[in-house]
Amino acid sequence: MSLLELDGVSVEYATDAGPLRAVESVDLAVEEGEILGIVGESGCGKTTLTKALLDLLPDNGRVVEGDVRFRDRHLTELSTAEWRSVRWAEISYIIQNAMNALDPVYTIGSQFVEIVRAHTDHSKSAARDLAGEMLEKVGIDRNRLRDYPHELSGGQRQRVVIALALALEPPLVVADEPTTGLDVVTQEEILTLIQEMQSSTNSAMIIITHDISVVAEIADRAAVMYGGRLVEVGDTRDVFKAGAHPYTMGLTNSFPSLAEDVDSLVSIPGSPPDLVSPPDGCRFAERCPFATPECARDPPMEAVGERHRARCHYTDRAAEFRERSERTETWSEEAVAGTRDDDPGFGGSRR
Amino acid sequence: MNLETLPIELSQTRRAALRRYRQSATELFVAFRGQRSAMLAAGILAFFVLLGILAPVIAPYDPTRTFVVDGQAQRLQPPSMAHPFGTTSLSRDVFSQWVYGSRVSLLVGLVSGLAVMTLGTTVGVVAGYYKGNVDLALMRIVDTLYGVPATPFILLLVLFFGTSLVNIVLAMVLILWRTMARVIRSETLSLAEQPFVKAARATGASDRRIMAVHILPNLLPLIMIETTIIIAFSITLEAGISFLGLGATEVTSWGTMLELTFSSGAIRSAWWWVLPPGISITLLVLSFFYLSRIVEEITNPETGRFDL
Amino acid sequence: MSRQRRRYLLKRLALSLFSLWVVATFLFLAFRLLPGDPTTAVIAPEMSASAREELAAQYGLNQPLHVQYVLFMRNLVTGNLGVSFQFSEPVSDLIVAKLVNTLALTATSVVLAYTIGSMLGAFLASKRNTSIDIYGTGLTLVMYAAPVFWTGMLAIMLFSFRLGWVPSGGIHSVTFVADSFWDGYLSVDFLYHLVLPVTVTTLYFLSVPALTMRNNMIDVLDQDFIEMSRAAGLSRFSILYRHAARNALLPVLHYAAVSLGFAFGGSVVIETVFSWPGLGKMMFDATLAQDFPLAQSTFFLLATVIIFMNFLADALSVYVDPRAAVTE
Numbered sequence: 004m005s006l007l008e009l010d011g012v013s014v015e016y017a018t019d020a021g022p023l024r025a026v027e028s029v030d031l032a033v034e035e036g037e038i039l040g041i042v043g044e045s046g047c048g049k050t051t052l053t054k055a056l057l058d059l060l061p062d063n064g065r066v067v068e069g070d071v072r073f074r075d076r077h078l079t080e081l082s083t084a085e086w087r088s089v090r091w092a093e094i095s096y097i098i099q100n101a102m103n104a105l106d107p108v109y110t111i112g113s114q115f116v117e118i119v120r121a122h123t124d125h126s127k128s129a130a131r132d133l134a135g136e137m138l139e140k141v142g143i144d145r146n147r148l149r150d151y152p153h154e155l156s157g158g159q160r161q162r163v164v165i166a167l168a169l170a171l172e173p174p175l176v177v178a179d180e181p182t183t184g185l186d187v188v189t190q191e192e193i194l195t196l197i198q199e200m201q202s203s204t205n206s207a208m209i210i211i212t213h214d215i216s217v218v219a220e221i222a223d224r225a226a227v228m229y230g231g232r233l234v235e236v237g238d239t240r241d242v243f244k245a246g247a248h249p250y251t252m253g254l255t256n257s258f259p260s261l262a263e264d265v266d267s268l269v270s271i272p273g274s275p276p277d278l279v280s281p282p283d284g285c286r287f288a289e290r291c292p293f294a295t296p297e298c299a300r301d302p303p304m305e306a307v308g309e310r311h312r313a314r315c316h317y318t319d320r321a322a323e324f325r326e327r328s329e330r331t332e333t334w335s336e337e338a339v340a341g342t343r344d345d346d347p348g349f350g351g352s353r354r
Numbered sequence: 355m356n357l358e359t360l361p362i363e364l365s366q367t368r369r370a371a372l373r374r375y376r377q378s379a380t381e382l383f384v385a386f387r388g389q390r391s392a393m394l395a396a397g398i399l400a401f402f403v404l405l406g407i408l409a410p411v412i413a414p415y416d417p418t419r420t421f422v423v424d425g426q427a428q429r430l431q432p433p434s435m436a437h438p439f440g441t442t443s444l445s446r447d448v449f450s451q452w453v454y455g456s457r458v459s460l461l462v463g464l465v466s467g468l469a470v471m472t473l474g475t476t477v478g479v480v481a482g483y484y485k486g487n488v489d490l491a492l493m494r495i496v497d498t499l500y501g502v503p504a505t506p507f508i509l510l511l512v513l514f515f516g517t518s519l520v521n522i523v524l525a526m527v528l529i530l531w532r533t534m535a536r537v538i539r540s541e542t543l544s545l546a547e548q549p550f551v552k553a554a555r556a557t558g559a560s561d562r563r564i565m566a567v568h569i570l571p572n573l574l575p576l577i578m579i580e581t582t583i584i585i586a587f588s589i590t591l592e593a594g595i596s597f598l599g600l601g602a603t604e605v606t607s608w609g610t611m612l613e614l615t616f617s618s619g620a621i622r623s624a625w626w627w628v629l630p631p632g633i634s635i636t637l638l639v640l641s642f643f644y645l646s647r648i649v650e651e652i653t654n655p656e657t658g659r660f661d662l
Numbered sequence: 663m664s665r666q667r668r669r670y671l672l673k674r675l676a677l678s679l680f681s682l683w684v685v686a687t688f689l690f691l692a693f694r695l696l697p698g699d700p701t702t703a704v705i706a707p708e709m710s711a712s713a714r715e716e717l718a719a720q721y722g723l724n725q726p727l728h729v730q731y732v733l734f735m736r737n738l739v740t741g742n743l744g745v746s747f748q749f750s751e752p753v754s755d756l757i758v759a760k761l762v763n764t765l766a767l768t769a770t771s772v773v774l775a776y777t778i779g780s781m782l783g784a785f786l787a788s789k790r791n792t793s794i795d796i797y798g799t800g801l802t803l804v805m806y807a808a809p810v811f812w813t814g815m816l817a818i819m820l821f822s823f824r825l826g827w828v829p830s831g832g833i834h835s836v837t838f839v840a841d842s843f844w845d846g847y848l849s850v851d852f853l854y855h856l857v858l859p860v861t862v863t864t865l866y867f868l869s870v871p872a873l874t875m876r877n878n879m880i881d882v883l884d885q886d887f888i889e890m891s892r893a894a895g896l897s898r899f900s901i902l903y904r905h906a907a908r909n910a911l912l913p914v915l916h917y918a919a920v921s922l923g924f925a926f927g928g929s930v931v932i933e934t935v936f937s938w939p940g941l942g943k944m945m946f947d948a949t950l951a952q953d954f955p956l957a958q959s960t961f962f963l964l965a966t967v968i969i970f971m972n973f974l975a976d977a978l979s980v981y982v983d984p985r986a987a988v989t990e
Contacts, residue, residue: 057893059889059892059893083898086895087895087897089895090893090894090895091894091895095893095894096893096894098886098889098890098893099886100886103885103886103887104886104887104889104890105887105890106887106891106905106908106909107887107909108908108909108912109905109908117896117900117904118894118895118896121894121895121896121897121900122895164890167894494677494680494681497677497681498680498681498684498685500681500968500972501678501681501682501685501965501968501969501972502685502965502968503926503927503961503964503965503968504924504927504928505927505928505930505931505942506927506930506942506945506946506960506961506964507961509930509945509946509949510692510949510957510961513949513950514692586807590807590809593809593811593812594809594811594928594931597809597811597931597934598930598931598934598946609809612811612812612815615815616811616815616935621815621818621819621823622819622823623823625819628812628815628816628819629816631812632808632809632812632813632815632816635807635808635809635812636804636807636808636809636812637807639807639808640803640804640807643803643806643807644803
């Protein structure tokens with residue numbers, strides 16, 4: 004049995020313009036000890052999904068469909084008090100902008116101790132010892148427990164938050180954009196740190212990011228989201244080397260590799276759909292160079308390989324699409340606009 | 355290539371600045387109309403403005419006229435058909451005094467507000483933009499003003515120079531401009547660091563042009579917020595000064611009405627004389643407070659949506 | 663860290679003293695440059711010729727202006743504030759007596775206002791957008807918009823004249839006799855007279871902390887570290903009061919000190935309504951009576967309190983917020 008299972012989860016926000024369906028019928032599972040990376044551009048619903056599973060949605064958001072199961076508990080049915088027993092000890096969360104995650108008017112030590120003691124029976128000194136240990140594990144001198152957050156650099160604060168998240172060795176850690184906003188060198192350090200800490204506690208991890216290189220580097224499995232839907236999920240290697248969804252192909256091709264020669268970059272024209280009135284059928288069709296009139300019908304999730312599935316009508320032609328998607332012309336605006344009415348066999352430029 | 359020597363570029367820049375001013379103001383106006391509390395506050399304000407303008411028409415009597423009926427002076431009469439708000443201890447009609455009193459409060463409020471706005475903004479922008487010694491000198495003046503007790507200072511000035519309306523307004527402006535200057539200076543300091551100002555300087559724009567064309571339009575929301583608050587405070591301040599007996603002698607303001615009510619001991623019974631001036635001061639001040647909060651909510655780029 | 667703080671505080675202290683000096687100079691010039699006989703600033707018209715000459719020599723009134731100025735400043739600093747025209751007593755004695763009265767009223771009110779106001783603000787923020795919040799905020803604004811002397815009058819009308827619960831003014835009843843200076847203040851009679859003025863003043867002054875606290879709380883509750891504490895499963899009470907309120911309180915504390923100074927300045931009006939024999943009322947009466955030694959000294963004392971309070975506010979904010987000294 005998986006550690007965490009999301010079953011047909013849909014999340015809606017109540018807005019002035021009407022209900023906004025930020026997440027639509029997502030099925031996802033996370034196993035013990037594995038790292039799952041959720042990728043997608045801003046607005047694709049990845050942060051909403053994680054907040055929904057953690058019961059941290061704002062007042063106007065709620066899970067309207069589906070179930071979230073963690074071990075033997077149904078998270079969507081827990082009361083606030085019951086959630087408190089799950090938080091941190093079972094599931095911890097590294098928020099986006101972790102650099103600002105600490106209260107500026109309390110010392111690092113007192114905040115650490117407060118959180119630890121909220122979930123354990125540790126005495127103050129025991130909690131403080133734990134805090135000191137954890138800080139050293141992330142490479143920070145334990146004397147800094149006496150400092151205030153603003154006395155540490157951004158990178159150091161990030162490490163403190165990571166230390167906090169893993170302090171109680173929870174079976175699941177959720178990290179939202181853990182490396183965004185950091186310079187490349189620090190990013191690398193943080194990623195290495197995350198990997199080390201995770202393997203020592205054997206926690207499962209969900210990493211949300213828009214940077215697929217992060218996922219490619221440390222995640223065991225990758226999930227791609229677009230327009231509120233899960234469009235592809237599988238082992239990282241499968242998803243990025245043998246992607247079966249056109250969006251995944253566009254993503255992987257828009258990241259230049261140092262190894263290959265690159266003449267020009269691929270970029271996906273257009274913008275994500277409006278989630279207040281989403282289009283019928285495949286949400287990516289508008290920007291997809293391989294779309295056909297068939298795509299007006301909602302595509303089902305098709306199995307593509309072992310533990311690898313994608314939401315497309317044409318998963319059987321994935322290899323062909325992959326080859327074509329490497330060329331810039333495939334993604335030109337005219338090509339994308341033109342192909343919607345053509346048979347994908349003659350797709351590409353009309354010229 | 356000097357912008358100043360190209361007549362076409364010059365007027366384009368000016369046009370751009372005007373467009374930006376108008377854009378700020380229009381956005382404000384459009385958002386304003388959609389809010390209920392905003393319309394209520396505006397309604398109250400309009401009511402008093404009309405009251406002031408149409409005073410001679412609305413007030414049934416001359417406010418200084420005394421009433422004698424059957425040889426009896428009509429002192430401290432409760433409300434009646436003849437006198438809807440009753441009479442004062444000097445046999446005068448309260449309602450008429452109250453109607454005319456709106457003129458004083460509004461006039462004092464608006465004039466003080468405008469004067470403070472001009473003085474405070476000028477000093478604030480200059481101090482915030484030039485920084486250095488100019489800033490130091492100007493802010494020492496402002497800091498010292500902050501140390502001066504407001505009401506006693508105004509008292510002293512009015513006592514020395516006379517209790518005319520002009521003197522009262524001048525004295526109030528001298529005290530009130532300090533907050534405006536500080537707030538505007540603070541905002542100018544951060545605006546002056548923005549890339550668009552540096553870009554303007556790089557293309558050779560003069561300091562005055564930058565201040566007028568680039569910084570000032572961005573200050574507009576803040577200026578409006580502060581000015582409405584200043585107007586609210588000046589109305590209260592004037593009422594307080596009048597209450598102490600130093601009000602303008604040539605007109606009867608709401609504060610002056612309350613002064614007589616208090617000093618004649620009429621508060622023992624004459625509720626009809628005590629309530630109206632106080633209620634109207636409160637309402638008028640409230641409407642300005644609400645106006646400022648509305649402007650603040652609307653121009654806040656984060657919320658955009660108004661909720662009080 | 664503390665060297666930074668110390669330097670900052672010293673700088674602000676120097677600036678405060680500078681402001682004080684400017685105020686003193688202003689007073690000097692204002693009273694000397696009065697139209698009319700410049701000697702009336704310190705000498706009562708009723709004095710005999712010989713007494714006048716003596717005082718004139720002492721104050722150097724026959725000397726050129728800059729000499730007078732030095733003498734004036736020296737007198738001010740040494741506490742030689744002259745003799746009151748109205749009461750023929752040393753000004754310093756009179757001031758001290760009234761200072762206690764004003765302090766009793768303003769300090770009590772401001773402390774109460776800020777304590778109750780902050781809690782009210784935090785409470786309103788936690789009930790944001792409900793009808794409690796909307797009406798509560800509206801009511802608070804009304805309390806601030808209504809002139810304090812008018813609410814005082816209304817309170818006297820209702821609680822004093824109509825209901826007879828409390829006296830209508832003064833600090834003691836006519837029949838009250840105090841055994842000593844302090845007994846006068848620690849008596850029930852004094853408290854009885856203090857209740858109404860303090861209540862009215864407190865209600866007026868609590869608007870600013872309540873609204874500021876509410877706004878700050880709303881801003882703070884949107885911040886990332888609050889989301890973190892929710893994710894970390896801290897209790898609602900802990901999040902609201904230990905974390906959010908503590909952060910929101912800092913600017914409010916700064917205002918508290920400033921408000922005390924402000925209340926001192928506004929004491930004229932409040933003391934007039936309640937016939938409270940304090941500094942404000944004394945200054946007002948002295949100015950009207952042209953008792954210049956008394957008027958100018960009282961003014962100077964008020965300014966000193968305000969400037970000192972502003973300085974205290976800066977000092978407080980540096981100590982309470984670990985980040986404040988760094989930004990200056």
